[in-house]
Amino acid sequence: MEYRFNEIEKKWQDQWKADKVYQVSNESAKPKYYVLDMFPYPSGAGLHVGHPLGYIASDIYSRYKRLKGFNVLHPMGFDSFGLPAEQYALETGQHPAETTKKNIATFKSQLDKIGFCYDWEREVQTSDPNYYQWTQWIFLQLFNSYFCNTEKKALPISQLIKKYETKGALPKTGEPIPGKHFTAEEWKAYSKQQQEEILMNRRLAFSKYGEVNWCEALGTVLANDEVVNGVSERGGHPVEKKKMRQWYLRITAYADRLLEGLETVEFSESMKEMQRNWIGKSQGAEMDFVIKGNDKKLRVYTTRPDTIFGVDFMVVAPEHELVAAITSAEQKEDIDKYLQYVKSRSERERLAEAKTITGCFTGAYAINPFDGKEIPIWISEYVLAGYGTGAIMAVPCGDQRDFAFAKHFNIPITNIIGDHYTGEEANATKEAILQNSGFLNGLLMKDAIGIAVDKIEELGIGTRKVNYRMRDAGFSRQRYWGEPFPIIWRDGIAIPLGAEELPLELPHVDKYGPGPEGEGPLANITEWVNTPAGRRETSTMPGYAGSSWYFLRYMDPHNGSTFCDRKASDYWNQVDLYIGGTEHAVGHLLYSRMWTKVLFDLGLIGFDEPFRKLVNQGMITGKSYFFNVVVTDDLADRKGGANKLGSFVKDSPSNVLRRFRFGHQYVDATGKLTENNLRKYNSEHPNDQVTDDIDWLNNGEENYIILKEESEKMSKTKFNVDNPDDLCEKYGADTFRMYEMFLGPVEASKPWDTKGIEGVHRFLRKLWRLFNDDLKGRVWTDEKPTDAELKILHRTIKKIEEDTEKFSFNTAVSAFMICINDLFDVKCHKKEVLEKILILMVPYAPHIAEELWHQLGNEGSILDATYPTFNPALLVESTKEYPISINGKVRANLSLALDLDQKQVEEIVLQHEVVQKWLEGKDPKKIIYVKNKMINVVV
RNA sequence: GCCCAUGUGGCGGAAUUGGUAGACGCAGCAGACUCAAAAUCUGCCAUUCGCAAGGGUGUGAAGGUUCGAUUCCUUUCGUGGGCACCA
Incomplete structure (x- = not known):
């Protein structure tokens, strides 16, 4: 009987479904364990081999925990609101609800083929009114x-x-x-x-007129983290500032608790660091400076009050409210000109030309409260209106930007740090002894910080102040495919809907284009927008709304009267293990942490950190083949206009390249693209013509070029995608699961290589042959195992358990291979050994395990078998094969009893011929004997 | 520029309180079985000198600590990721 994986996998998947083996109850005497995957956005492209990496890892751990006697919650759902479905609707006129439904069906069938143990009865979809009713409800809690x-x-x-x-x-x-x-x-x-x-x-969810990132091309407002280098993350369109009424979440109120909470969770250090960075807490002081001849005061924020005597000028943001009031008559013309210039510059230009120094003197002077020095006040765009007070005291000897500014405008520089300042560049040290610094003279800078603030507070001219880089999160989008706000506007007042009016369903529209004056598509439906009570809010919630609390809904997915019953959330509590990519480090993870804290504060749930442990899966990259052509066009102008094939990249500050990619079907193993293949490509892709203006090489037969290779994130547009369905079809889900794990550590990014899958498949077939011979049929027996066989078994139990616990799935797979190889060597076909190994394998390869389990005559599903216990007594050895080193280099091996003492060992070792040879008749200096490890002879 | 990772054969990777570097697998080479193929099995497989026995070198590089370093320390280089006028 041969290993017919397709039949076996189909058979058990159907059986498991019929028996509802994955259904999880909220009532159980067992301890609970909650394993969560970051739910996917159901894109039209379907799954590629990179997606399931984390899902397989979480599935293995869930199944392992179940075998270990836990009641395991391991749900799956879909983050089904979002831009791509709407973009698609714009282009094709298909309703996002329809495409989303279709895509989800594809995703589910792909996921099921891999054999995941999801309880689909708990599935959530963020675009389902039964779900977003509660997203709206939680919004109302935030609003109230x-x-x-x-x-x-x-x-x-x-x-x-x-x-x-x-x-x-x-x-x-x-x-x-x-x-x-x-x-x-x-x-x-x-x-x-x-x-x-x-x-x-x-209010925690509030509305205000604010400067938002407005993207003309997308017709919507973007969050800060959706804007990269001044262009939209999606599509690379230019982004500018625009004043609009927007909804925000007051996440800044939670900055400190979000920071403190990081100490209580198991996230990777780099993940915590990213979040800390994003929150950007800084300690400093705000202080007021008197302005000469003016009754207004200039308030600045500084983290280095110790440098107060090194202040040579002030800089305020061009948008600062005092600018008009302090500008002198002589300077007014220059200032107006500068303001005009600043206004003309887009966000992108400001970022792109960050190194260009610009600024203008206002004609006003501030007075240093400690030495009465007159300090000129400048304006410059390098000071941001939105951070601190929008004004700084500039200390050119200690801050490189201030230094550059001073040099550019010939402002004299005061040195307060002696030799630490060279005159060539600023030095931001805190270790210098202060000079020219009045009452701070002779103090170490880091000690002076506190003393200076004390003095400032004592004089009543300022206070200690903590600032955060993080801003309140923009919460509205001028888009269709998202949750409508349960808000009606009347006379400028936002009136919340009552809970009984939810869900406020998303109305159907005929067109998905933007509404008038930057409003979303909903503004076009007048009969929906205008109600007797007032005018409905026409923007919708952003993508992260639904994903900020979905882990709670899984606990109680069908509840019609509350978002999640308190009894259910008390039972399941925190997510014990959360697996997902690092791309959500500062978005989703911060928002869901904040929502959890709010729900906790309001007494609606009993924990204030959602995820106890977070594991980041690495990216599986695919190999792309490409060549570059230098283009003269400006990168920024063409970025949005790249066609599907060619993308623009910058390989040096001056070079803009157009990159042409090819799928591996046009390229041979050495990366060779022949002229014929290029022609073939162009004829097959009439819309994506690749230039043939190439310096061809010739090998005497045909023209060719060698393409460059690069491992990149898998993406349809890069032609480097492999599909899990095909691999499951060809090798089986069990092979696919084990191979993805075998590739390397879950956290690491690694290149995809389909060839290696053969090895794992061979291993599973070998396992099969321990039970069945292709010709003879059944070969397993009921014989009693020998000690040697039990040793193999228990060594494996120990190793698999340890590796699974620490998410080292790649080494666990290799331990299985070693085990099967060893059993083959000793020709062990004994049921007592084999069935224990099957249980160990359930998390990794559930289908083959279940099939063979039944072949051994067992009743009931192996999914609920008892995990074997490791018996250390079986692994006790009485002797050890020691490596013998001479001066740290291994020269021989020697088998010794474990109960020998140092003296006995020395005697035996010195008799050894290899040792004698290296000693050359001399006495050894020292013999190091580490029991059960090694022996080292020092000559 | 700053922060966080990371660097081991042709390739993916293994090895942690410092103790036999290269487990396991892929690819490759040689062989067995077969009319043949598939499947399976056996052996070799870091590099260098040597017929061999055996020796030298080797975990990005250079130093250091140690009987002993992939592992700890210092310096430095490369790669990946994050942040970036945040005062």
Whole structure:
């Protein structure tokens, strides 16, 4: 009987489905374990071999935990709202709901072929009204909450209103500032609009006019992390700033808790570092400078108050509110000209020409409060309006940007760090002893920081201040295919829908193009937009809305009365293991952490970090073949216009290249592309004509060029994709699963190589032959295993268990191979050994394990078998084959009993002929004997 | 520029409280079985000197600590990823 994997896999997949073996209950006496994959966006391209890497890893771990006696939740679903489906709709007129449905069906059938143990009854789709009803509901919770700075947590906005009504909002110390502070009486006297405006400034989901990243080509607003180097991540279109009313999440309120929470979770160091970077906490001080001849004060933010005596000029952002007020009459013309120039520059130009130094003197001077020095105030675009106070004190001897600015405009530089400053460049050290620094003279800079702040606070001219680089997250998109906001606008007031009005379903539209004045497509449906209660919000939520809480819905997916029953979330609690790519380091992972914290604060769930442990799978790269042609066009202008085949890349600061890629069917193993194959390509792809203006080589028979090779992320446009379906068809799902694991560590990126899969397939066939002979049929027996055979078994149990626990699946696969090779060598076909090995294999190759399990005469599914226990007694050895080194180099081997002491070992070793030869009659200096490891003779 | 990873045969990779470098697999070479093929099996496979026995070199590079270093320390180079006027 031969190994007919296609039949076997089909048979058991059907059987498992019929028996609902993967159905998970929320009621169980077993301990729980929650394994989660980052759910996919169901793109039209389907799965390629890179996708399942993480899914296979999580599947192995889930099945392992199940065998170990856990009640394992291992669900799957689809992040089915998003731009690509809408882009596709724009191009083809197909409704996103239809394409999404089709794509999900493809994904599911592909996933099922690989044999994953998902409980599909718990599937979630973010674009399903039964799901997004609760996304909208959670949005309302965010809208109806504020962040209490005293308790450091979210509280219902009703509590804030009560506080305003009874106590107002008054400062703890000092005079109330009009517009910011008010008494209870004043509050009551405010109009509804005024009250709502004040409340809006505290809500966790709030709306305001803000500068947003507006992308003309996509007709929408993009989040900061969707903008890369001033162009959109998708499509590379230019992005500019535009003022629009937008929704935001007040994630900045949670900056500190997001930072602290990182200490309690198992994420990789680099992942934590990325998040810390993104949050960008910095400690410093804000201080006010008196402006000469003006009653206004200039407030700056600095992390280095110790350098206060090195301030040679001030720089404020061009957008700063004081600019007009402080500009002198003589400088007004220059300043206006500069402001005009700044306004004319797009975000992209500013970023691209970051090194160009520009600026303009305002004619005003600030006064250094400590030595009375007059400090000129400049404006420059290198100071950002959105960070700190939008103004800095420039210390050219300590900051390279300030230094460059001073040199460019010939501003004299004060040196406060002695020899540490060379005059050639700035030195940002904190280790120097301060000079020319008044009361700070003689202090080490890092000690002076605290002393300077104390002094500033004492004089009442400033305070300690923490700043964050992170901004509040933009939460609206001028798009169709997303969750509609449960908000109605009336008289400038945002009125939330009641929970009973949810879901607010996405209405059908005929056209997917943008609405008027930058609004989304929904604005075109007047009968939907205009309601008796007011006008509906026409933007939709961003892609990350649905994915910020999906892990909770899996726990209680069919609940019609709440997003997730508290009993269910208390039972399943945190995700124990989360597997996914690093690309979500600062997007999805931060947002879902924030949502979890809000839900926790509001008492809706019992934990405030969603993911206890995160494992990042690496990328499987495919090999691309390409050649480059230098083009003269400006990269930026052509980037968006590249056709499907040729893409533009920059291989040096000056060279813009057009890269032509080819699938491997046109290229031989050495990377050779012949002129004939190029012609063939061009005739098969009439829309993607490749230039034939090439310097051909000739080998006497035909023209050819050698293409460059590169391992790149798999993508249809790069012609380097392999499809898991084909491989499952050809080798079986078990082989495919084990091979993906065998490629290397889960976390590592590695190139895909289809050839290697043969080896894993051979191994499974060899396993099969331990049970069945192609000609003779059954060969397994009921005989008692020998000690040697048990040793092989228990060594394997130990190794597989250890490796699986630490996610070292590649070495586990190799341990299986070693085990089967060893059993073959000793011709072991004994049921007692073989069936234990089958159980070990269930997580890795469930189909073949189940089939052989039944061939051995077992009843019931192997999926619920008991994991074998390792018996250390079987592995105890009485002797050890020691390597004997002379001066650290191994020269011989010697088998010795383990219970010998140092003295006995020395005697035996010195008798050894190889040792004698190396000693050349002399006495050894020293003999090092490490029990059960090695022996080293020092000559 | 800053931060975080990472560097081992032709290839993917193994080896951790410092103790036999190259497990396992791919590719390659030689052979067995076969009319033949597939499948399977056996042997070789870092490099260099040598018929062999045996020796030299070798984990990006250079130093250091140690009886002993892929592993620890210092310097340096390459690759990948992240951040980047954040004061």
